[in-house]
Amino acid sequence: MRNSPFDHRPLWDLGKALREVLEAGDDRAFVARVMAEVRVLDLRLRRGDWWEVLGTWARPGLVAAAALVALAVGLTLATAPAAPVQPATAEEALRAETEASVLTVASTPPDVGFILAAFPER
């Protein structure tokens, strides 16, 4: 890499010319200006300390609360007993005890004989 045109050392003349056009003048005035802002910022931070602290806690707090709520809902749903499905009509009750579930999707009405067969003969 030593002979590469990209492997160079600082050029004093170019650096000097650049510095000359970039020099902004009196640094002391600039430093004073920055430090005045620093004091204002510091004062603001001191005044707002509590809000800063609360602010830093707000987001993790919300996330933790949301996670707890989600966990509680999940547990409730997982442990709750499933509600028994009550048959709504006599016909549904009959179907539930036979293999007639296919009738639920049939487009024709159920056969009367099928219904009667569900009752034992006496």
Added chain:
Amino acid sequence: MSVKESVLATRAKAGDQEAFGELVERYAGQARRVARAVLGDPDDGDDAAQDAFLSALRHLHRYDENRPFGPWLMRIVANAAADRRRRRKVRAADELSESTVGGGPGPDVETDRRAFREAFREALAGLPERQRMAVTLFDVEGYSHAEIAEILGIPQGTVRSDVFHARRRLRTALTSWQHHWKEEVV
């Protein structure tokens, strides 16, 4: 990195304004030059440099005292200047045609120092932003390629290439004034 700088940074972290002031004093010139290299305008440059120092103060807790303070701060300066430039978008310096690079008045037209500065400033303004930062950090501020890569968040090879191309274009502008320049510095 001098030990004192790390001590100053530690004290500044603990809320010591005087220590932070010392760091501002040390890096004021550098920060202003780098910001000005990006923005062109000295007032904008100072505003960006000030933003950078205040941002550095707010984020001092992220600074690792085992590493040099300069590159850490210069990264903030470069970002602050680039942000400001993006916000304002239009600056006269950015609108300069690339044809002005290497051009400008020749030594036979104007030979005074002011004209030279103006021509060189235009040549600098005609460079892409990243090249301006790279060549300023390398040739003016003396940062290494590795440090500049860290500051600008780009690979070292890209820094080398940027410095090379920036120099080549600035050299053209400089050469036309070389005669005058030598008279000034010798």
